[in-house]
Amino acid sequence: MVLINGTAENAAGMTVEEYISETDYNKSRVAVEINGEIISKALYTQTVLNDGDTVEIVGFVGGG
């Protein structure tokens, strides 16, 4: 299981890119941190979520 924003999810084995594409997040407006390290967008396709990872996905909006 992967702990994503505090919820255990069955996402081990997926890449960050794959996980995001299955959600409502917009890739250009998210920040992804895995086990305390920010993942740059260029690495989303090659970064695989592993069992036991703690992931924060933060969506941003630009209005004001």
Add this chain to the structure above:
Amino acid sequence: MSFDAAKAKRYARHLVLKEIGLNGQKKLSVAKVLVIGAGGLGSPAVMYLASAGVGEIGIADYDKVDLSNLQRQIIHTTDRVGMKKTASAQISAKAVNPDVNIIPIDERLDPDNIIRIISEYDFILDCTDRFETKFMINDACVIAGKPYSHAGVVRFGGQAMTYIPGRGPCLRCLLGSVPHDSETCSNAGVVGAAAGVLGSIQALEAVKYITGAGKLLCGRVLSFDGLHMNVRVHKVSGSDPHCTVCGKEPSITDLSVNRNDYYIYGCSTGGDEE
């Protein structure tokens, strides 16, 4: 600040707080805070900073009050439609607290003037409505070494975080480059009270920074989903060492490098929302 009986009464609810007290109130009275954008986020932020007795509040906005602003921009009033937002905001802030010094800044913030303008202030609030401007403010604050509060809002929610130089990630650490598909309040809609929540959080961060109270949203992003009423504070403790503005070898060392990233829209909170 001479602390007369009227001030003791005005700030009584601050004075009883152990985190603020007389010492904190004196810090507030000499603090200078810049609010960029007097719109949905900036309206509550300016009102709370003024009522809190922040000594000097700069308000930067080049727009005029429009009827469609009033659904959420609570610092402005119906009889001020057509007035400069800075002038309208000044009237409201002064009405709440005549002791604060309001500095209206009507010029459009751009890569050539923003560093000069922010350098006058202790803390900056990004209350603008576009990623382009938010990144310009981020990069300017990183380059100038200024702490600032970021926030964004659309529909029923948004996010806030606080950048403190050298102590946590900046917006560019988290997002990389400027998202160009950004929704604005005009095409997505926004509930005034949601903007009020996030603008109030920004004012609260400013008060905490000035008085040294509590723990800032530094290295953390607060996500507020008012539609389902979910709030999460994401820990994003690490700065990106490869960040192009705050990293170890930054490529953005002055704002001319990325001029086209910011300049298309400049700094607006109103006119192009409509």
